Amino acid sequence: MWWSLYLINSKIEDTALSRAEFVFNTIETTRLWNARHGGVYVKLDGQTEPNPYLLLSDRDLTSVDGTELTMINPSYMTREIVELAKEINELDMHLTSLKLRNPNNEADEWEKKQLLAFEQGKAFSREFFDNKNYFRYMKPLKVDASCLKCHADQDYKVGDIRGGLSVSFDMSNIINLESKQKVYMIAMHIIAWVTLITFSFFFITRSKRYIKDIEISKNSAEDLVKVRTKDLQKFLNATQFSPAAITITDRDGLVEYINPKFSEITGYTLDELVGKSVDVLNSDNT
Ligand code: HEC
Secondary structure (H helix, E strand, O other), X not given: OHHHXXXXXXXXXXXXHHHHHHHHHHHHHHHHHHHHOOOEEEEOOOOOOOOXXXXXXXOEEEOOOXXXXXXXXXXXXXXXXXXXXXXXXXXXXXXXXXXOOOHHHOOOHHHHHHHHHHHOOOOOEEEEEOOOOEEEEEEEEEOOHHHHHHHHHHOOOOXXXXXXXXXXXXXXXXXXXXXXXXXXXXXXXXHHHHHHHHHHHHHHHHHHHHHHHHHHHHHHHHHHHXXXXXXXXXXXXXXXXXXXXXXXXXXXXXXXXXXXXXXXXXXOOHHHHOOOEHHHHHOOOO
16 A cells, blocks of 8 residues: 555656646747747737847837837747746746846746756756645756857857756645545555455354364264274173174174184184184184
């Protein structure tokens, strides 16, 4: 049972990890899509303001029909998606770096530690907080050729670590799901144990009764032997002191027993006659 509970616990960790990986991969792909377009334009509709940290001359455009457009770089796009994700999925994400272009993107303590570890070659980080109620995952974002359009001035080369994206979420949904599985699993174990114990109990009482029956019949057989032995003893005594000569032969007429009177009369001892035919007595040797 402990093994099954251990498996469920490690399943909680696996579920959290694969969820975080999935979110990270989706965001990374979306960001790359944006970067490979060199940034994408959206309408200035009051929701999105021009990015003051995006220093490209073509950041703001006006279309032929007079619509005002502004360029959204991958990082800006990520922030807007993060706001939406918080509303819809209760997911928190944060894009950050050790070499900031926008000081508002500063890493928290945990993220800083992970970014330093990524520089040392660590592939990704994951950690549970608050008694496994909160999960954090972080993976580095590497420089793609498309990033250099806006980040070349920071001395990056393709393949360098540009920063990282952390994905964090509350674990209660996953834990609730797994708790149900735990209750179900414990119930199954209890049912199995009760069934096993009941069967063993029946088996043991059955065996005990069987052994008792055997003992009873053994005792009555012994009693019978005692009675028969007593009878035989009486008979032997009777023949031993009988004034008549007695022989006992088997079916083939071979001597099994003679009494003392018989020996006295014939002169044969029991040893001489055992196994021989009584006819011996009628032969010339008599
Ligand atoms: C169109 C320009 C542009 C492109 C292309 C671009 N970035 Fe950025 N990036 C920016 C700007 C501007 C900021 C800072 C302002 C902000 O946060 O929006 C930024 C911020 C970031 C940050 C947050 C940390 C910081 O410095 O503030 C990371 C990480 C990042 N970019 C990674 C990348 C990666 C990786 C690529 C390539 C896949 C990429 N960027 C492509 C313009 C761009």
